Amino acid sequence: MSGEARSAANGEAVLEIEDLRTSFRLRRGTVRAVDGVDLFVRRSERVGIVGESGCGKSTLALSVMRLIQTPGASITGSVRLGGLDLLALAEDEMTQVRGARVAMVYQDPYTFLNPVFRVGDQIAESLIAHRGMSIADARTETLALLAKLQLPQPASIIDAYPHQLSGGQRQRIVIGMAIACRPALLIADEPTTALDVTVQAQTLRLIGRLVADLGMSLLLISHDLSVIAALCDRVYVMYAGQIVESGPVEALYGGARHPYTSALFGATTTLLDPKREFTVIPGAPPDLASPPSGCRFAVRCPHRMDRCAQPPPPFAAGPGWDARCWLLDETADASARR
Amino acid sequence: MSRYLFWRLLQAIPLSLGVIVLTFLLIRLAPGDPIAVLAGERSTAEYQAQLRKDLGLDQPLPVQLVRYLGSVLSGNLGYSFSLQQSVLSLVLQRLPATLLLMGASLLLSVTLGVWIGVRTAVRPHTLGSNVATVGSLLGYSLPSFWLGQILILVFAVWLHWFPLVGMTSLVRLTGLAYWADVAWHLVLPTLTISAFNLALFARLVRASMREALEQDFIVSARGKGLPSRIVVYRHALRNALLPVVTIFGLNLGAMLAGFVLVETVFGWPGLGRLTFDAIAARDYPVIGGMFVFLSEAVILANLLTDVLYGAIDPRIRYA
Structure with missing residues (x-):
């Protein structure tokens, strides 16, 4: 755990993840989808996780929620939510935490809503389960x-079925x-991935406003750097089950230190700058059943050196800014030059 | 919904007429001459000709068909040669016994089948699940007439727990004692009929529940912090019941056909037994009447299934 995470632990952290696997x-073989992740979210902070598909970011989210249903899945490490050790809770205790203290917005609004129940009831059942509301009170709420969700004609939408609504609704x-x-x-x-542009x-603006209005903290997962930039204060970059770089959004967007983060930026296009060419990251992410022992990005990295055969520790790149890359190791640089 | 219902009802009319025509033709196709049976083997040719004329069997087929259609539509299913009664009154006499047996076995097989199906889907690798899986395979594959006879042998002949045959004891009973007696007679035939359906529903529900539990909306239901009881029985089961309801409707016809054997084995005074006796006596009006009656029952059952389907799945209701 870095020094900063420890200081966050002392006061304001809402979520603290340590060595999550x-x-x-x-x-x-055993696929390590999340492999030793440390992460924290402060009160009212908006934190992003970015990475390409298959890097483990969704698994990370589902692990925090303890919603992984696959038989034979194992989750270890520690996930603390406001001082509560989620991985140590019994299933019925976790049931009381889900939806009440930590909740999730899923990628596909078409498949995550139950097709045979009215949408109002699907919201109300959460209120009934956690706040012990009567059916009438839950309906009013x-x-x-x-x-508040800016849905037109709430009085009719509350009794609609999912298939009667648009994707955005x-x-x-x-x-x-x-x-x-x-x-x-x-x-x-990925709350907006399945939606029309x-x-x-x-939808992003709505999430941002609700988070601010209700004083919630946000952990936003996306493969899209512009989505993260629009909403987040801090960002974690994930690659092959591990965090490779983390720091304030402005800092990383100003000049990423990890070659993978730089490559991610290079692979995006922007409407504002259509003439800019985007570059493709050569190769493919490693098989998580048998990842390389050293830096996992090394085989695709243009700056590969001998040291990359050893796993790099996080190096400080600035205040609250870490990157797991040997390029940041100044002593090594010096010794290499000698 | 009412529009949908209206169209389904309209569709049922030509179907019903078709069934009646088909019944008529099927009976005429069957080997054997009803007149020979009716008049007796030693009757004179003149008597047989007279009988043929009286019953209208000397008329050309289309004329017979139109007469038949007309009488069926006016509620006259014909007159039983062997039992000397109108077919309709025979059917109405025997109907309650069959409905009782059917109701009891449906209640048992649907409730228990759904429960076993859900349990084995939620916990697929436990001892109870494996026992239920093997048991349902057995129930699914044992022929009902054989199972009925084995049950009679073991529980009636050897153990004397239940009566051998019939729906009531010979002693006259009234009130509660009468119904207790009927219930006592009901056990073995109900078990015999339910074995197949119980197994069918358990297997169906298990398969569709396992599929439903894999859906994304189960993850979001759990993510809301709903207790697993609600996730399983509300969110998953409601979706899992859709295919089950379909099979249920399709299977009602087969189930009624199965009653012919089971009622015969148990001497149960219902429609199945009536059909069996009518076939044995070549009592064509009764066979034809049963055909029409059972076909209409199946059409009605399918209609109800569709309505039920719409009630469960809003996407069908509003389509």
Whole structure:
């Protein structure tokens, strides 16, 4: 754990993850989808996790929620939510935490809503389960919530079925399900990926406003750097199950220190600068059933050196800014020059 | 919903007419001459001709068909040669016994089948699950007439726990004692009929529950902090029941057909037994009447299934 994480632990951290490891036993071996992640989210802070698909960011989110259902999955390490050790809780205790203190917005509003129940009921059941509300009270509260989600005509939408709503409206319902009980931490896993481009910005703004209004902390997961930039204060860059760089959004966007982060930026296009060419990262991420023992990005890295065969520790790149790359090791640089 | 219902009802009309025509033709196709059975083997040719004329069997087939259609539609299913009664009154007499047996076995097989299916889907690798899986395979594959006879042998002949045959004891009973007696007679035939359906539902529900539990909305239901009881029985089961309801509707016809054997084995005074006796006596009006009656019952059952389907899945209701 870095010094900064420890200082966060002393006061304001809502979520603190230490050495989180999630693995799946498959026929071809044990896949370590999340492999030793340290991460924290302060109160009212908006933190992003960025990485390409398959890097373990969704598994990380589901591990925090303890929603991984795959038989033979193992989660170790520590996940503390406001002082509560989530991985140590019994399942029925965790049931009381989910939805009430930490809740999640999922990627696909088409599949994460139950097709046979009215959307209002799908929000209200959370209120009934956690706040012990009567059905009538929960309905009133749900109506107010639908208005807060900027859904048109809440009085008719509350009785609609998911298939009667548009993708953007459904995603608002999913958001409503998550924030109904005002959790301290909201985890949003690719909340706009399945939506039309026109609705994406709207949905992101809504999430940002709700997080601010309700005083929640946000952990936003995305493969899209611009989504993270629009909403987050700090960002963690994930590669092959590990955090390779973390720091304030402005710092990283100003000049990433880890070659993978730089490559990610190079691989994005922007409408504002259409003439800029984007570069492709050569190769593919390592097989997480047998990852390389040293730096996991080394085989694709343009700056590869001999030391990369050893796993790099996090090096400080600035205040609150770490990168796991030997390039940042000044003593090594010096010794190499000698 | 009412529009949907209206169209489904409208569709049922040509289907019903088709069934009646088919029944008529099927009976005429069957080997053997009803007149020979009716008049007796030693009757004179004149008597047989007279009988043929009286019953209208000398008319050309289309004329017979139109007469048949007309009488069926006016509620007249014909007159039983062997039992000297109108077919409709026979059917109505025997219907309650069959409905009782059917209701009891449906109640048992649906409730227990759904429960076993859900349990084995939620905890697939426990001892109880494996026992239930093997048991349902057995129940699924044992022929009901054989199972019925084995049950009679073991529980009636050897152990004397249950009566051999029939729906009531020979002693006249009234009130509660009568119903207790009927219930006592009901046990073995109900078990016999339920074995197959119980197994069918348990297997169906297990398969569709396992699929439902894999869905994303189960993750979000758990993510809301709902207790697993609600996640399983509300969110998963409601979705898992859709295919089950379909099979249930399709299977009602087969189930009614199974009653012919089971009621015969247990001497149960219902429609199945009536059908069996009618076939043995070549009592064509009764066979034809049963055909029409059972077909209409199946059409009605399918109609109800569709309505039920719409009630469970809003996407169908509003389509």
